[in-house]
Structure formats: structure tokens, C-alpha cells
Amino acid sequence: MDEDVLGRLLEKLDLVQKVRLLSGATTWRTAAEPAVGLREMVTSDGPAGVRGEAWDERLTSALLPSASAIGALWDEGLTEELGGLLASEAVRKGVDVVLAPTLNLHRTPLGGRHFECFSEDPVLTGRTGAALIRGIQAAGVAATAKHFVANDSETGRMHVDVRASAQVLREVYLAPFEAAVEAGVWLVMAGYNGVNGATMTASPLLAQPLKGDWGFDGVVVSDWGALRSAREPALAALDLAMPGPQGPWEASLVRAVKDGHVPEEAVDEKVRRLLRLAGRVGALAADRQPRTPVPAPAPDGADRTRALLRRTVAAGCVLLANRGVLPLDPGSLAKVAVIGVHAAAPRVQGGGSAGVFPPHVVTPLDGIRARLDGLAEVVHVPGPGLGVPPAPLGTDWCADPRSGKPGVLLRLLDGAGRELHAEHRLSGTQLEPPVGPAARTVEISALVRPPATGEWTFGIAGFGRMSLTLGGRTLLDGAFPCTTDDPAVVHVNPPLHTVRAAVDTREPVLLTARRELVPGAGRATILAAAPPEPEPVAALAEAVRAARDADAVIVVVGTTEHTETEGHDRVGLSLGGHQDALVGAVAAVNPRTIAVVNSGGPVELPWRDGAGAVLLTWFPGQEAGTGLADVLFGDTEPSGRLPTTWAAALADAPVTDARPVGGRLAYEEGVHIGHRAWLLSGREPAYWFGHGLGYTTWEYGAADAPSEVVAGSPFTVRVPVLNTGARPGREVVQVYLARPESAVERPVRWFAGYAAVRAEPGTWATAVVEVPARALRHWSEAEEAWCTEPGPYRVMVGRSAGDLSWGGTLEVLEAR
Ligand code: BGC
Secondary structure, three states: OOHHHHHHHHHOOOHHHHHHHOEEOOOOEEOOEHHHOEOOOEEEOOOOOOOOOOOOOOOOOOOOOOHHHHHOOOOHHHHHHHHHHHHHHHHHOOOOEEOOOEOOOOOOOOOOOHHHOOOOOHHHHHHHHHHHHHHHHOOOOEEEEEEEOOOOOOOOOOOOEEEOOHHHHHHHHOHHHHHHHHOOOOEEEEOOOEEOOEEHHHOHHHHHHHHOOOOOOOEEEEOOOOOOOOHHHHHOOOOEEOOOOOOHHHHHHHHHHHOOOOOHHHHHHHHHHHHHHHHHHOOOOOOOOOOOOOOOOOOOOOHHHHHHHHHHHHHHOEEEEEOOOOOOOHHHOOEEEEEOHHHHOOOOOOEOOOOOOOOOOOOHHHHHHHHHOOOOEEEEEOOOOOOOOOOEOOOOOEEOOOOOOEOEEEEEEOOOOOEEEEEEEOOOEEOOOOOOOOOOEEEEEEEEOOOOOEEEEEEEEOOEEEEEEEOOEEEEEEEEOOOOOOHHHHHHOOOEEEEEEEEOOOOOEEEEEEEEOOOOOOOOEEEEEEOOOOOHHHHHHHHHHHHHHOOEEEEEEEOOOOOOEOOOOOOOOOOOOOHHHHHHHHHHHOOOEEEEEEOOOOOOOOOOOOOOEEEEOOOOOOOHHHHHHHHHOOOOOOOOOOOOOEOOOHHHOOOOOOOOEOOEEEOOOOOOOOHHHHHHHOOOOOEOOOOOEOOOOEEEOOOEOOOEEEOOOOEEEEEEEEEOOOOOEEEEEEEEEEOOOOOOOOOOOEEEEEEEEEEOOOOEEEEEEEEOHHHHEEEEOOOOEEEEOOEEEEEEEEEEOOEEEEEEEEEEEOOO
16 A cells, blocks of 8 residues: 555544544454544454454354474475465455464474474574465455464463573564565564563564564554553554553553654554555455355355365374384275274363364274275274363264253353343353353353263353252352453463262263352353263273284374463473373284374373384364374375474473573573574483475485675575485475674574475485575674674585585675
């Protein structure tokens, strides 16, 4: 949009009108201004799908694999296509701004939102994020690079003050955002956290480098509820306070301008950016209709979407180890044992604000059964339970007591207990019950047909006075005050309170949860229940019997929504429950055991040397089972590579601490995170950054790299690779740099670029890795500028940060 036009629109607005535009009109919408033909703009999370404005299980969204799986693609073309899918979902749902991608780094394996970030590496994160942004924005939908910056863990996330040097920020944590700005991103989200003493919504980093050095011309939006005062963020370069109404700016920004504390030009600059965004997403033309939410579920039969997501699952799967077991030949199998709770109930996405409701989920068991239909017998044995709190009610053994339809009855009651509203719903998770002003109580009830008798566990989540009754019997009744200001906890993931009770009948019994509404505590209400878990020793023995009897075993293990979620860091990397014992026991009786790991971030795999193969699927999204079957049975190759180094045990990991001390979290490791930290420590991880096997083998020839380059110039490394196996394959060739005699603090070696090639058996292909000039630069704190040290560097080529087959010397010449 022409800047003069923006200027003229701005002139039409008085101060009050301008300030009104700088806060949300609703939780997800910006304000409209008819005087300039501006309609509301709709925002939505992001990043695993586009939820739209409502948390409603009936309004489904295509569910992509988690960001960590997309980080494992090492494929910018496919990532761009996924961006296009997010954009088409946004258009379908009337969304202008997608709150993705998340560009924070895997600083510690314990990070609760690890699944939502791409990688431990700034370069890989930057390249992946830029590709996703290009894909989203090509369709006229805005992307949002979040959370600016150093919001890499969850402990104390609302207020933690991260301490990091300018060099560390520039070279590591800011770098992916710089790449996003270069890709033309239209919004950047300022995080909840602080950096070096300033909360991010009022941080000097918004002005410099974001809007200064990098020339970002878009909108800086606050994370939801991150704006804590009016004046400082207004003076700093924050542009838009979300959500609204009644944010801190509405109340006092006009006054602050009138009192001379904030210059009106600062407000003008923010409004200009907002209008620019509106022009970009088509929200400015006066003739455009206001956006209305599209209350339609995702078209389930959308074949192209399903095919893309299925391809992505396989492309992001990382084959960590393979002792000749994969791929399985379906023609040679008579009986396959599929073992594990996750096989039939996989974890397809992480928890928190990123959550969406998929139209369906193809489980690993479904996918394997469909692929082997008519070829082999498939036996499923869940094995021991996971020992986790109960899951929210669904449609399986629950019915709405009024209509009898599968699911639950949601009611809203007034202060006298009279019904104000009632509707049939499909889930015990009701995060946004439609409360009107008279509503005092949210009630969820279901007629439960117990699939098993014994000691059940029931649960209710929310805040305020809550009760649970079963067949008229009160199981729980108490007051649960809200003590957090974290919106992800209050509105998405309130604590679950559980109680055990005997169920001695298979006859239907009424289960009712009630929560009273109190100001400031949200309205999210969750009703959960779980039948008794099987006795672990017997369940393990049953799994072992099935494994012994089978031609191949696929055991699916993973984390749960209680371990990997927004709002909390993890306390350990163990899979939990009896899962390690399960894999160990089945692998011991059947060498053709494939362990499929269903987690968003690293987990310990103590049995990894005993399993026939170890395949990592991440949180694979709605097409989990089809994509997995394609890989298991060799219809396609698993072509993912680890975007993050995996420790054998948490105790080995060089950077784990995410606990603030006195409110501060010091990034003491400096520039040495991820594989750089492992290299510095001299320790060996279980699997290095970049590692991943396919179904063929490769031989690397001598690389062709320049022997000298002028500082400030990019260079190219050409690597011939020979497919020495029997199948076509894809190889990800990686280039690393080192500077042994450096006068500045540097990683032992650092990732500089990659290129993927495909080759038929017995043929060569050449990977052409473009290394940008910035790969050689460092941030000089003394000069407050990027510098490039002249002199010798090492260029290394290989398959992972720990497996380098070629090395050469590069002389960097001083630029004239
Ligand atoms: C999260 C953001 C998200 C926002 C809106 C926040 O709690 O940190 O990632 O976009 O909520 O849901």
C-alpha cells in the first residue's frame, strides 16, 4: 500500500480514534474504524493449525505435525507448502493473522514448549521459519514471528528476566527473528518475559535492532496479556496491545499523550503500521465486508490436505537407529503385534494455546491395519497404563443425558440454579462455555456407560467452587482459588483435581461436574474420567506374549499432555509409566521390534541399543497413522533429520537449567547451546543434531569448497554423494564451520547451511550448499556491530554435527 495513502488515512483520525485502534476489540480481533474504511482484523493461533476465534470442538481445523517435526524436515519447499495450508485454513476461518511461527530455541530439553519450536539451532530455525512465513503470506494472510525474544522456557514465563549478552542475543536468539524480518514477516509478537531488565513489551530491542537495523515495517503485537503498563510500551516500539477490550492502553494512553509523557508521533507511527498491515491483509478497502467467523468444520474429505499432511509425517519422521529391520516387507508378514497405549491413542499435538480440534485422527493402529488389510493379522496389546491423570470425556462411552447422543450436556445456570442455556457437546473440555451476564455456574454432565468396573478416576479442572457427582453421590466439593495470571493456565489448561471412586456396575451412571464462575478466574471447565488401569505385571506379560508370537513388533511409546505442554517446563526426560520396561521386554523377545517414539521433544531411550529400529514421529498431527505406515512398510523413506541434539540421559545434557533465580534466568552457556554445548563439553549425546537415517546408504566424495573468500561475501560448497544402497533416497548434506584460533568467543563449530539431494541407487548427486556471508561474522560488543575476522577457518561437511567426513581450510581475506 502506498505510504502517502496511509498518511492521508492517518490524518483523518483524532487522538482518541487512533488510540482505540491500538488495543484489541475482543480476545482475537483488532478494532474497526469506519472513518478510514478499516474493518476488524481477526487473529488466531497457530502454529499447528488455525483454530479460528472459538475453542469449540465442533469447529475443526487441519492439524499439522508439531513445529519440532517441521524443524526435522530440512525442506523449505515442503515447509512453504505447509504455510500455504495454514493460509488456506485461515481464509476458511475468516482469519487475517496467524499467530505463528514460534521462533524460540530448544535451549534446554526440558522446555515445556519445545514441541512448538523448530530447533536448537538459530540458522535452521531461521530458514524453517522464513519458509513457513513465505508460505503463509503468499496468500495474503499475515504471519507472526513469536515470541520476541529469549522466551525459551516456561518456568516463571510471565515475568522471568533473561540475562544474556548482546553477542549471545544477536548471534543466537535474535537471529531467527532477523531471518523472519528478511522473509518479510508482517507481525512480531513481544513475549511475556523480560530481557536484561526490561519486559519485552517495553524492551529497547523492539526499536533496535528490530525496527532499526533490520528495518521491520510491520506490527509489534503483545503476547496475550503481556502489556503491563501504558507508558513504557508506548514509548518503546510496541504497536498493538492484545487482547481487548480494557487493556492498559485504552484507559490511559490518551491521557499520557495529552500530559506530554508520550509524543503523539509515537501513536501515529503505531497506527501507520497497523494500517499498513490492514492494507496487506485486505482489511482497508471500505468496500470489503467485515469478516465473519465461518462456523464450519474442516472439510474432512479434503484429499489434498490429507495427502500433504501424510507426506509431511513421513518426511519429518527421524529414523534414529535401524538394525536391518526397516522397512518391513508386508508380503513376508503373517502376524504383526502393535503394542502400547499410544498406538491406539497417540499424542498428535502439544498442549496449550496452539491446540486445535482435528476433523479426525488416523492412529498408528488404524494406519497399520489399513496398510496390512488382507495381508497380515494385526494384534493390538496396549500393555501397562501410563499412570497419568484421567483424560477429558469424549464420545466413546459417554452420552448426553438429555438427547442420548454420544458426548456430554453443557448447561449454564443462574444464581438460583435455573437453566439459562443447554447444548449437546462432544467433549468434556469446555474452555469457552457461552456465559451471559446472569450465568453463575457451568455444568457438564454425561451418562457414562462404564466399559469396565473397578476403581475409576474422575477429575474436574477450573477455578472457584467446584463439585463432581456420580449417580447422585458427591465425589468432590471444594474451593479452588485462582493464583496465576498465566492465560494459558487460566483459560486453556487449569489444574485438574482428581478423585477415585469404585464403579461396580456396567449400567449407565450420571456424572456431573459443576464450577461456579468467579471474576478473574476464567470459565474453562473440564470433566475427565478414566477406567481402572490394568495390573502392570500382567499387562506387560500379555505384551511380551504377543511380541513373541509375532513376525514383527511395532511398539509405540510417548509423552503425555501432562508432561509436554505450554505453561510448564518438564521435570525429566523419562517416558514415564512402564514404557521403558515395555519396550525393553518386547525387544528382548523379538529382535524385529520397532520402537516408535511419539513425543514433541527429546526423551530418554534407555533401551535404544536393544531395539531393532527406533523411529521418531514427533507429534504427527491428524494423519499420524497413514504417514507412519508409509514409512514402516517402505512406501516412502523416513527423511527427517534431528533439529536438536538428543541426550542419552538428562544428566548428560550440558544446558538444562530453566529455573530463574531471584526472577532472573542467566543464559550462562552464552553462544554454546545445542550441539555447540555438547561439543564444548566433550560429551557424546545419544544422537547429534542433523542425525537421521533413510532406507539407503551414502558415500561422500571430496567437497569442492573455495580456499579463500573475501569477508562479507557468501560462498558455495559442492558435495558429491553416491547412493550406495538399493533404493532411491534423499540425503541432507550439512556444512559446519570452525575458527580454532579466534580472538572472539565462538562455538567449537557451528552449523552454516545444508542442501538436500535425491539420487537413484548407484548414482551420484551433487549437493550445492550456499553459505551466506553472515555465517562467518560475529557480533562485536565493543564496536556494537557485525564483524568478520580475517584468517583461516575450517569448513566441514557431513551427515550430522557429530559425523563429519570432509574438512578443508578457508582463508577469509579482509574486505577492502
Ligand atoms: C501464548 C501465545 C499465543 C497467545 C494467544 C499466549 O499465552 O504465549 O503463543 O499466541 O497466548 O493464544
